[in-house]
Amino acid sequence: MSRVTARRPMQRISPTGEIRRPDTLVVEEPLEMRLGGRSLTVTMRTPGADIDLVHGFLLSENIIGAADDVLSARYCAGTDANGQNTYNVLDIRLRTPVPAPPSRNFLTTSACGLCGKTALDEVRTRTRYPIPTEGLVVETGVLAAMPEExxxxxxxxxxxxxxxxxxxxxxxxxxLAVREDVGRHNAVDKVIGWALRENRIPAPDLVLIVSGRASFELVQKAVMAGIPMLGAVSAPSSLAVDLAAESGLTLVGFLRGDTMNAYTGTHRLAHSAAVSANGTG
Incomplete structure (x- = not known):
């Protein structure tokens, strides 16, 4: 299956005139996840690494805790006008079947319609892999180079x-692993799912880097996977910082060039003279 990009007609307009030509766009398609034949959720994603995506999502939602909790994950149903499989439906069989929770109970949506404290409590009480206080230390110069890598x-x-x-x-x-997706949360689920399938979860020795902002749900996914450090190219939200502080996670935002803003867990950062850990956003 290779449907990551698609071509669409486009008219480019500039001061020098107009050009009509096809443009290459990222594909966005729905993925329905089913547990034992019952619909669990639908996410809009870029096709590719769907098995990793499912594993990461199920871990983030505390439905599984290890790769061997999943007996099988296979594409099923879903055909296009020509009768071809769309590869947009994945059915997952778990070693220990669980009821499919309604979407309002997903941790990734717990910040919606609930107060901040309730959202923080949900993550703290459900995580299987508390983040250790000691262990990982990263030089700020090394961390600063990760977004470019x-x-x-x-x-x-x-x-x-x-x-x-x-x-x-x-x-x-x-x-160790890089994944792309039209949804930032899907990209994170894909790398966490990869780590789970490689028996790297919990991951007290790894750093999660994201190309955009650090939202509550991305911090939540890192916490659920036992990842102690999250670096983001853009800004964190206030609730993301609160969850990071509550969970003992190191959260770094505005990770650009030779500056960064360290919001929580600064004990895991070894200062490098070439980098300011108190850069402005």
């Missing part, structure tokens, strides 16, 4: 300019 792996972004990315890095700056 993430960008180097964004081949689809190069073609479309329309994708988010997430990557898992070691403390020395080595990129």
């Amino acid at each position: 993430l960008r180097r792996h964004q081949s689809v972004f190069d073609a479309t300019g329309g994708l988010h990315a997430a990557g898992l890095f070691t403390a020395d700056g080595t990129a």
Whole structure:
């Protein structure tokens, strides 16, 4: 299955005139997740790494805790006008079947319609992998270089300019896995799902880097996976900072060039003279 990009007609308008030509766009299609034949949720995603996406989502929602909790994940149903499989429906069989929760009970939507404290309590009481206080330490110079390394792996972004990315890095700056998706939360689920299937969860020795902002749901996913550090190219939200502080996660925003804003967990940052850990946003 290779439907990551698609071509569409476009009229480019500039001071020098107009040009009509096809443009390369990122594909966005629905993925329905089913548990034992029952619909669980639908997410809009860029096709590719769907198995990782499902594993990451189920872990983030505390439905599974290990890769072997999933007996099988297979494409089913869903055909187009020509009778071809759309690969937009995945049915998952769990070792221990669980009732499909209504979407309003998903942790990723718990910040909607609830007070901040309730959202924080939901994550704290459900996580299987509390973040250890000691362990991971990353030099700020190494951390500052991670977004550029993430960008180097964004081949689809190069073609479309329309994708988010997430990557898992070691403390020395080595990129272990990078995934792209039209949804930032899907990109994170894909790398977490990869780590789960590689038996790297919990991941007390890894850093999660995202190409955009750090929302509550991205911090929540890092916490649920036991990842102690999250770096974002753009700004965090107030609730994301609150959850990071509550969970003991190191949250760094505005990770650009030689500056960064460290909001929580600064004990995991080893200052490098070439980098300011108190940059402005």
